[in-house]
Amino acid sequence: MTIPFHVKDSIYEIRSDLATALVAAKEDGRRVVGTLCSYSPVELALAAGAIPVSLCGTTQEGIAKAEETLPVDLCPKVKSTYGRAVSGACPIFPLADCIIAEATCDGRKKMYELLAREKPLLVMDLPQKSEDPDALPHWVAEVEKSRRFIEQQLKVTITEDALRDAIRKWNQVRRLRRDLHYRRNALPTPIMGVDFVNIMTKLENFVDVDAHIAALTRFRDELDRAIGEKTAACGDDRPRVLWTGLGASLGCNKVMELVESCGAVVVCQEGCGGLTRVEDLVDEDEAKDPILAIAERYLRVTCACMTPNTQRFTDLQRLIGEFEVDGVLDLTWQFCARAKVGFLLSSRQSG
Ligand code: SF4
Numbered sequence: 001m002t003i004p005f006h007v008k009d010s011i012y013e014i015r016s017d018l019a020t021a022l023v024a025a026k027e028d029g030r031r032v033v034g035t036l037c038s039y040s041p042v043e044l045a046l047a048a049g050a051i052p053v054s055l056c057g058t059t060q061e062g063i064a065k066a067e068e069t070l071p072v073d074l075c076p077k078v079k080s081t082y083g084r085a086v087s088g089a090c091p092i093f094p095l096a097d098c099i100i101a102e103a104t105c106d107g108r109k110k111m112y113e114l115l116a117r118e119k120p121l122l123v124m125d126l127p128q129k130s131e132d133p134d135a136l137p138h139w140v141a142e143v144e145k146s147r148r149f150i151e152q153q154l155k156v157t158i159t160e161d162a163l164r165d166a167i168r169k170w171n172q173v174r175r176l177r178r179d180l181h182y183r184r185n186a187l188p189t190p191i192m193g194v195d196f197v198n199i200m201t202k203l204e205n206f207v208d209v210d211a212h213i214a215a216l217t218r219f220r221d222e223l224d225r226a227i228g229e230k231t232a233a234c235g236d237d238r239p240r241v242l243w244t245g246l247g248a249s250l251g252c253n254k255v256m257e258l259v260e261s262c263g264a265v266v267v268c269q270e271g272c273g274g275l276t277r278v279e280d281l282v283d284e285d286e287a288k289d290p291i292l293a294i295a296e297r298y299l300r301v302t303c304a305c306m307t308p309n310t311q312r313f314t315d316l317q318r319l320i321g322e323f324e325v326d327g328v329l330d331l332t333w334q335f336c337a338r339a340k341v342g343f344l345l346s347s348r349q350s351g
Pocket residue numbers: 036037038039104105246272301303304305
């Protein structure tokens with residue numbers, strides 16, 4: 001099967017297809033764990049034999065419904081996630097058996113209190129100063145708490161062996177996704193940013209992780225073929241852009257569409273949906289407690305909700321050099337101050 005470089009499916013078709021596949025999987029006895037953020041340890045769901053699905057809102061419908069309950073000036077991500085869930089606009093939400101959430105921003109935390117009325121939901125208490133020595137022990141306890149929550153909700157036992165298998169499997173996914181992101185650095189540019197985002201959104205809506213790995217591998221092979229044949233997605237005179245701040249996925253990619261329709265090309269994404277969320281692996285050392293290994297890795301997620309953001313700036317400086325970009329685009333949304341790193345980055349460069 002060939003994965004087309006230009007996915008024409010809408011986000012609604014993709015989510016609807018996923019819902020159909022999830023219904024069939026549930027009829028076969030599979031269970032579904034909803035996640036909402038890059039701090040959700042996917043490995044816990046996989047080790048439970050469950051299907052991890054993202055419930056993060058990425059489309060506008062549902063926002064009006066959310067505004068009946070939530071403050072109108074909350075960020076659209078919070079309103080979309082909640083509104084899609086309670087309005088019935090999200091075909092995935094009803095299929096989740098339980099949800100793992102994290103205390104990141106205030107908007108999310110307060111919305112989760114309402115969402116918990118709809119589904120069993122655990123909010124992991126995320127330390128906000130990840131570099132402090134006491135952050136890791138606290139986060140290890142939270143990951144362990146999440147393991148027990150999933151065990152209780154799904155009536156399963158998550159064994160150490162299953163955790164180690166899940167770590168290896170999800171690292172395989174991460175390596176493939178990292179490879180794909182780095183293929184965007186080839187010259188001539190083999191794929192536009194919006195096409196990359198659309199394809200990744202489609203591939204990331206999966207039921208079977210092995211099928212997901214196979215699809216990622218096929219996409220990598222296609223990109224390699226395009227690179228080998230020097231197939232250009234655009235002229236090499238386009239300004240190369242590094243994307244940071246909030247992520248972009250199909251359904252909330254209008255800014256990326258605008259940027260590329262104005263003549264630039266997004267060659268690298270940092271942060272959620274980008275390279276820095278997949279290049280960091282969980283330690284596979286058999287001698288290490290797998291819960292500790294998972295906790296260490298997820299605490300290294302470089303979300304701007306942490307303070308300070310030392311590693312994030314190091315990553316940004318590295319990627320600016322590696323991808324030889326002409327500019328950095330820092331996307332932020334109404335109400336959200338935490339994604340704004342641009343002013344700090346420019347003050348560092350001028351300082
Ligand atoms: S930007 Fe931060 S809060 Fe938002 S999904 Fe990513 S890690 Fe979570």
